[in-house]
Amino acid sequence: MDAGLTVQPQGDGLVLRRMRLEDVEAAEQVSALAFDEHRQDGSPGRDAERRELWNVRTARAVQEDGPGCWVMERDGEVLGVATSIRRDTLWALSTWAVLPQWRGRGTGRPLLEASLSYASGTLRRMVSSSADPNAVRHYIRVGFDLHPQMTLHGQVDAVDLPRVDRVRDGHRSDLEWMTSLVRQARGAAHSASDHELLGAAGDLRVVDRAGRRGFAHLTHDGSIALLAASDRRTANDLFVDALVQRHGQPFTQSHVTGANQWALRTATAAGLQVSTQGYLGVAGLRPPQAYVHHGTLL
Ligand SMILES: CC(C)(COP(=O)(O)OP(=O)(O)OC[C@H]1O[C@@H](n2cnc3c(N)ncnc32)[C@H](O)[C@@H]1OP(=O)(O)O)[C@@H](O)C(=O)NCCC(=O)NCCS
CATH class of the missing domain: 3.40.630.90 (Aminopeptidase)
Incomplete structure (x- = not known):
C-alpha cells in the first residue's frame, strides 16, 4: 500500500484516510468502546481525566506523527482508527481499534498496514496489545514477539x-x-x-x-x-x-x-x-528489565 496517498477508497463505501485533528474525539469513542470490551480486571472504563489525556496525546500524534495516524470512515462516520509514533529508531503502535459492528470484514487490516508503513526504516517496534485474539493474530503475522503482560x-x-x-x-x-x-x-x-x-x-x-x-x-x-x-x-x-x-x-x-x-x-x-x-509485542528488542513501558508511548 502507498500510504503517501492520504485518501484510499476501500469498497463498501469505506474510505481509509489520514487522521485529522477534528477526528480525535470520534476516534476516542471508537477506542473507548473497543477497549471496554476487553478490560479483564473489572476496572471501570476511561474517566473524564483519562479521556482528556487520550485526546491531548492523540492530537499531538496527529500533529507530530501524521503519517502514522489513520482512520476508516463511511459517510463521514469514523469506524476505526490506528495511531502510531516514531521515536529515534523505534516505531510504536499506540491505538488500533474498530467499532464492534464493523469487525471481521476487513476494516482493521488496512488501518494497521497504513500505520505500519510509517515504521519503514525503523529498527525496533513495540505495542501493548489487548488479549483480543484477532489483534494477537495480526501482531504475530506482522512480526511481533508477544510477551504476556501482568x-x-x-x-x-x-x-x-x-x-x-x-x-x-x-x-x-x-x-x-x-x-x-x-x-x-x-x-x-x-x-x-x-x-x-x-x-x-x-x-x-x-x-x-x-x-x-x-x-x-x-x-x-x-x-x-x-x-x-x-x-x-x-x-x-x-x-x-x-x-x-x-x-x-x-x-x-x-x-x-x-x-x-x-x-x-x-x-x-x-x-x-x-x-x-x-501482551507486550516487541520486534528488534527484548522486553527491557529495569523498565516499565507506557501503554501508548511504550
Ligand atoms: C483488532 C481489531 C482492530 C481488528 O479489526 P477488524 O476490523 O476485525 O480486522 P479485519 O476485519 O481487518 O481482520 C479480521 C479478520 O476478519 C476476517 N474477514 C472477514 N471478512 C473479511 C473481508 N471482507 N476482508 C478481509 N477480512 C475479512 C479475516 O479473517 C480477517 O483476518 P485476516 O486479515 O488475517 O484474513 C478489532 O478486532 C478491535 O477493535 N478489537 C478491539 C480493540 C483491540 O483489542 N485492539 C487491539 C489493540 S492493542
Whole structure:
C-alpha cells in the first residue's frame, strides 16, 4: 500500500484516510468502546481525566506523527482508527481499534498496514496489545514477539516493604539523563514533549546517585505510567516509593512483564495480586528489565 496517498477508497463505501485533528474525539469513542470490551480486571472504563489525556496525546500524534495516524470512515462516520509514533529508531503502535459492528470484514487490516508503513526504516517496534485474539493474530503475522503482560492490583500494605530513601521529585533539569536511560533500555529515547505530557499527568520521582539512576512518571492515581532505571534495584526502589505513597489504598499497576520479576516480588510483599492482561509485542528488542513501558508511548 502507498500510504503517501492520504485518501484510499476501500469498497463498501469505506474510505481509509489520514487522521485529522477534528477526528480525535470520534476516534476516542471508537477506542473507548473497543477497549471496554476487553478490560479483564473489572476496572471501570476511561474517566473524564483519562479521556482528556487520550485526546491531548492523540492530537499531538496527529500533529507530530501524521503519517502514522489513520482512520476508516463511511459517510463521514469514523469506524476505526490506528495511531502510531516514531521515536529515534523505534516505531510504536499506540491505538488500533474498530467499532464492534464493523469487525471481521476487513476494516482493521488496512488501518494497521497504513500505520505500519510509517515504521519503514525503523529498527525496533513495540505495542501493548489487548488479549483480543484477532489483534494477537495480526501482531504475530506482522512480526511481533508477544510477551504476556501482568497487572498487579489490590490494597497496598506497605508495612513489610523495605525502606527506600534518596528518591526525590524530578525536575526539568533531570530530562537529559532520563532521555539517555530510556535510550539505553529500549534503544530509542522518548521526546521532550512525551516527558512533558507525562509530567503534566502525574508526579515524577527520580533516583540520581553515583552509578544508580532512574525515574518514574506516575499516573494521577499513583501507579507507574513509565519507568526506566540503570538497574533492577533502582527500578524496584522507585516502585516501592510509589507503593508507600498509596499505603492502605487501592492500587493497580499495569504493563509488568516477565522481565520485571522484581516488581512481582515487591507487589506480592505489598499484598497485591497478580493477573495477566494482554501482551507486550516487541520486534528488534527484548522486553527491557529495569523498565516499565507506557501503554501508548511504550
Ligand atoms: C483488532 C481489531 C482492530 C481488528 O479489526 P477488524 O476490523 O476485525 O480486522 P479485519 O476485519 O481487518 O481482520 C479480521 C479478520 O476478519 C476476517 N474477514 C472477514 N471478512 C473479511 C473481508 N471482507 N476482508 C478481509 N477480512 C475479512 C479475516 O479473517 C480477517 O483476518 P485476516 O486479515 O488475517 O484474513 C478489532 O478486532 C478491535 O477493535 N478489537 C478491539 C480493540 C483491540 O483489542 N485492539 C487491539 C489493540 S492493542
